Amino acid sequence: MTKGKRLSKFELAPYPYDRIKDIIDDASRKFSQLLDLSVGTPCDDPPSMLMKEMSSSGSAVNGYPPSKGTPEYLLSVSKWLNRTCGVDIETNQISACVGTKEFVASLPHYLRLRTPEKNVVAGPKLAYPTYEMGAKLAGCDYVGLAETGIGIDLEYLDEIDNLLCLWVNSPGNPTGHLEDLQRVAKWANLKGVPVISDECYMEYNWIGPPDTILKYGKKNVLALHSLSKRSNAAGIRVGSFCGDPDLVYYLTEIRKHAGAMVAGPLLHAASAALYDDEHVQMQRDRYLERLRIFSDALSNIGLKVSLPDGGFYLWAKIMGAPPGADGSEPLSWAWTSWLANNFGVIVAPGDLYGESGDSFLRIAMVQPTNEIVAVADKISKFVV
Ligand SMILES: Cc1ncc(COP(=O)(O)O)c(C=O)c1O
Secondary structure (H helix, E strand, O other): OOOOOOOOOOOOOOOHHHHHHHHHHHHHHHOOOOEEOOOOOOOOOOOHHHHHHHHOOOOOOOOOOOOOOOHHHHHHHHHHHHHHHOOOOOHHHEEEEOOOHHHHHHHHHHHHHHOOOOOEEEEEOOOOOHHHHHHHHOOOEEEEEOEOOOOEOHHHHHHOOOEEEEEEEOOOOOOOOOOOHHHHHHHHHHHOOOEEEEOOOOOOEOOOOOOOHHHHOOOOEEEEEEHHHHOOOHHHOOEEEEEOHHHHHHHHHHHHHHOOOOOHHHHHHHHHHHOOOHHHHHHHHHHHHHHHHHHHHHHOOOOEOOOOOEOOEEEEEOOOOOOOOOOOOOHHHHHHHHHHHHHOEEOEEHHHHOHHHHHEEEEEOOOOHHHHHHHHHHHHHOOO
16 A cells, blocks of 8 residues: 655634734724724625525425536526626536635645645635635645736746646735736646636726636636625625536536535525626625725825725735834734724734735725725824
């Protein structure tokens, strides 16, 4: 029997947003109401047809729903991608997932069962933390790739021969960066390494039309989508993955064994929302307005911030310590505490998304516009 590589012991890390709990507790002693712009949970209502269809779906509750998703749901994803991005994707190349976070966290484990010798997962250096957690849960190492100006540093991967998969995220969380998906699809085709393009913010593109990697090829490529941000429906946990038929087939089958499935009434409600674009346009308008208002206010307190190319986060560059800081804390933590203590606004320290994020704050536009305006007003009037 050949011995496999010994895995290092899994260390249970604190959940990223639990790390700011003390800051929130301190601030809530000073303010009767906090403005929480840390976690990217949408606050706005989901579209009315989603709520209506959920309760009147008629979907069977006694039986198990198909892990792959119902034909109705798969068709709605296919039609949505065609309408929004002009791509043709057959329903047999699409599957449902339970929101997308569980897919992100479990994918390396499932891929590694096929190729146990491959134990490196790559993705952006500044990224949604679950890419790295998924790698750890599979006993893999995570390699964070820098942004080079023409896109993610794909050349760096030439040094790695045991690469399991590559994540890209466009529009990207936390920076709002848009990836050159054509370049990435070409790389996937050439290198034979699965690339998963996380496109959960796809319709929040501020400088161009929505883009998907599927436009540039499907070989070794998956695109990942979610109802959470598109339709303010994080609570119903509905997402989809689609692309390379072999990858979709393998993952669909293994996920069926693992019991991953979305409830029928939720798939039905999600389908209804996927046929509607009006609510997405309304949400785009809300986010853009909030992004503009808050970025203007932050520049008054010396943070350098411009509108993102995509997504609904401000990625504010820290130019120095906040007023009164004693230098004992990393900069992004000092600013997070200072904003919480002075304005009752909770933001996310940039290092939650990777070490190189310490000179940034991530600020999610996920609270009602009037509340954002009220705090922005106080920040704008602050005398530095
Ligand atoms: C980049 C990215 N991918 C995936 C997710 C997971 O979203 P959900 O599981 O709600 O689909 C998030 C959530 O914030 C995200 O920012």
